[in-house]
Amino acid sequence: MTDAADSGWLRTVAHEVRSFDRSSTAERVAELLRARVIEGDLPPGTRLSEEQLVEVLHVSRNTLREAFRLLTHEGLLVHRLHRGVFVPELDEDDLVDLYRARRAIECGVVARLEGADAVRLRPLHDAVAAAEDAARRGDWPAVGTANMRFHLALVALGRSRRLDETAARLFAELRLLFQTVADPRPLHEPYVQRNRALLDLLAAGETARAAEQLDAYLHDSESQLRTVHRDSPRRVP
Amino acid sequence: MTDAADSGWLRTVAHEVRSFDRSSTAERVAELLRARVIEGDLPPGTRLSEEQLVEVLHVSRNTLREAFRLLTHEGLLVHRLHRGVFVPELDEDDLVDLYRARRAIECGVVARLEGADAVRLRPLHDAVAAAEDAARRGDWPAVGTANMRFHLALVALGRSRRLDETAARLFAELRLLFQTVADPRPLHEPYVQRNRALLDLLAAGETARAAEQLDAYLHDSESQLRTVHRDSPRRVP
DNA sequence: CTTGTCGGATTGTTCAACAACTCCCTAGGT
DNA sequence: ACCTAGGGAGTTGTTGAACAATCCGACAAG
Numbered sequence: 242m243t244d245a246a247d248s249g250w251l252r253t254v255a256h257e258v259r260s261f262d263r264s265s266t267a268e269r270v271a272e273l274l275r276a277r278v279i280e281g282d283l284p285p286g287t288r289l290s291e292e293q294l295v296e297v298l299h300v301s302r303n304t305l306r307e308a309f310r311l312l313t314h315e316g317l318l319v320h321r322l323h324r325g326v327f328v329p330e331l332d333e334d335d336l337v338d339l340y341r342a343r344r345a346i347e348c349g350v351v352a353r354l355e356g357a358d359a360v361r362l363r364p365l366h367d368a369v370a371a372a373e374d375a376a377r378r379g380d381w382p383a384v385g386t387a388n389m390r391f392h393l394a395l396v397a398l399g400r401s402r403r404l405d406e407t408a409a410r411l412f413a414e415l416r417l418l419f420q421t422v423a424d425p426r427p428l429h430e431p432y433v434q435r436n437r438a439l440l441d442l443l444a445a446g447e448t449a450r451a452a453e454q455l456d457a458y459l460h461d462s463e464s465q466l467r468t469v470h471r472d473s474p475r476r477v478p
Numbered sequence: 479m480t481d482a483a484d485s486g487w488l489r490t491v492a493h494e495v496r497s498f499d500r501s502s503t504a505e506r507v508a509e510l511l512r513a514r515v516i517e518g519d520l521p522p523g524t525r526l527s528e529e530q531l532v533e534v535l536h537v538s539r540n541t542l543r544e545a546f547r548l549l550t551h552e553g554l555l556v557h558r559l560h561r562g563v564f565v566p567e568l569d570e571d572d573l574v575d576l577y578r579a580r581r582a583i584e585c586g587v588v589a590r591l592e593g594a595d596a597v598r599l600r601p602l603h604d605a606v607a608a609a610e611d612a613a614r615r616g617d618w619p620a621v622g623t624a625n626m627r628f629h630l631a632l633v634a635l636g637r638s639r640r641l642d643e644t645a646a647r648l649f650a651e652l653r654l655l656f657q658t659v660a661d662p663r664p665l666h667e668p669y670v671q672r673n674r675a676l677l678d679l680l681a682a683g684e685t686a687r688a689a690e691q692l693d694a695y696l697h698d699s700e701s702q703l704r705t706v707h708r709d710s711p712r713r714v715p
Numbered sequence: 716c717t718t719g720t721c722g723g724a725t726t727g728t729t730c731a732a733c734a735a736c737t738c739c740c741t742a743g744g745t
Numbered sequence: 746a747c748c749t750a751g752g753g754a755g756t757t758g759t760t761g762a763a764c765a766a767t768c769c770g771a772c773a774a775g
Binding site for chain 2: 265306307310316322338339341342344345346347348349350352400402403404407410411414456
Binding site: 265266267300301302303304322323324 | 736737
């Protein structure tokens with residue numbers, strides 16, 4: 242085969258993959274909106290008008306509504322009957338709820354972890370390294386992202402696809418809360434070291450102590466976020 | 479009144495009846511199908527034809543598809559592009575995955591449980607009592623249901639709405655697995671006593687030992703289900 | 716036996732229309 | 746001034762039909 246033939250083949254495949262890409266217009270729309278919500282472009286409380294989005298995205302209402310369903314079940318949108326879909330406004334109860342779920346799952350995974358070799362700990366190591374790097378640069382949002390990756394990797398140690406998906410949903414909701422605070426530094430900075438310490442404990446096989454530390458860690462994070470969130474500058478008159 | 483007026487009135491009433499609940503048609507359809515799937519009326523692997531269901535349920539294709547989306551995200555249906563939705567056929571990997579998730583969550587909740595008074599343990603007590611009663615009657619499917627209720631109540635001790643929802647999803651998938659076995663007795667009978675023992679430990683405040691027992695309990699249940707499932711009579715040539 | 720292709724059947728997506736509901740605004744009573 | 750009822754206006758909920766894209770099995774050619 243010639244090079245020309247090869248590139249033609251590749252282009253065909255690329256096109257097929259894109260149009261095939263594990264579902265359809267609805268999923269692509271969902272991905273688009275997901276990014277906007279997570280990135281904070283759409284502040285909590287905003288309504289996503291069907292009419293408007295149909296116009297902008299050039300998809301039918303039905304397709305758009307399927308995308309809404311997807312995001313609703315990820316917790317990134319809330320659906321109120323006959324009123325539309327909104328970017329959720331999480332309150333303190335939600336925060337408490339989310340952290341309870343986190344503690345149960347993350348500590349549950351860590352506590353019954355038997356023998357985690359270096360290979361399986363690699364993603365944790367990478368996440369910590371990325372966080373430390375971002376902290377040196379003073380890029381606190383990036384630190385937050387890296388820390389979240391650390392916790393996702395922590396849950397992944399449980400080796401359950403379903404658990405991973407659950408954790409991803411919880412963290413997506415948590416991002417919604419983090420967004421509302423003006424200065425992210427104090428929320429992320431202290432935990433870079435603590436993640437490192439946690440990783441060291443895991444590498445040493447001290448799962449019991451790791452779980453204990455993680456529990457305290459998450460309690461601290463929760464109460465900190467609670468106080469910050471209480472006097473958050475969100476007042477929409 | 480003319481016939482035309484009557485038919486208009488009937489149509490209005492019919493719609494009112496159908497939509498008086500604070501839920502959409504899609505959700506009601508989903509609930510209907512959910513029951514059918516969980517009850518085992520639709521064996522794993524069956525395809526749910528849109529055309530057919532539209533005919534039977536008297537809803538439009540779009541509405542039906544929204545219902546499909548709902549159930550897909552609960553894990554009760556799988557969606558294959560351009561092929562339709564199917565009742566999932568869970569294999570041994572799924573079983574392992576589900577039990578890993580269960581152990582992490584349930585043990586995670588129990589381990590960090592501090593002070594569960596009698597009131598909060600009440601649902602657990604009720605579930606155990608129901609299981610014991612059903613066992614006396616020899617109604618093993620009912621025993622299975624009661625046991626599942628016990629575990630849901632266990633997760634509920636974590637006091638997190640999101641955790642409860644996750645657990646409900648996992649247990650719904652597990653039901654799909656339990657259905658495939660012919661004789662449910664050996665799968666449920668032994669755990670009635672063990673649930674009782676677990677409850678006693680919790681009432682005594684021995685959370686650490688309870689978590690330990692629960693872990694062993696779930697490991698036993700898993701390996702038992704694995705062997706049963708391996709020689710399950712499901713062969714569709 | 717493998718490979719390629721055709722046609723029927725099913726799903727993916729769009730569109731337009733109407734019914735039902737929420738929200739806001741106004742009018743009227745106290 | 747306050748509350749309540751009711752009427753639009755605008756949005757969502759649901760339907761049915763239509764067309765395009767895709768899968769599946771069958772059949773023919775090598």
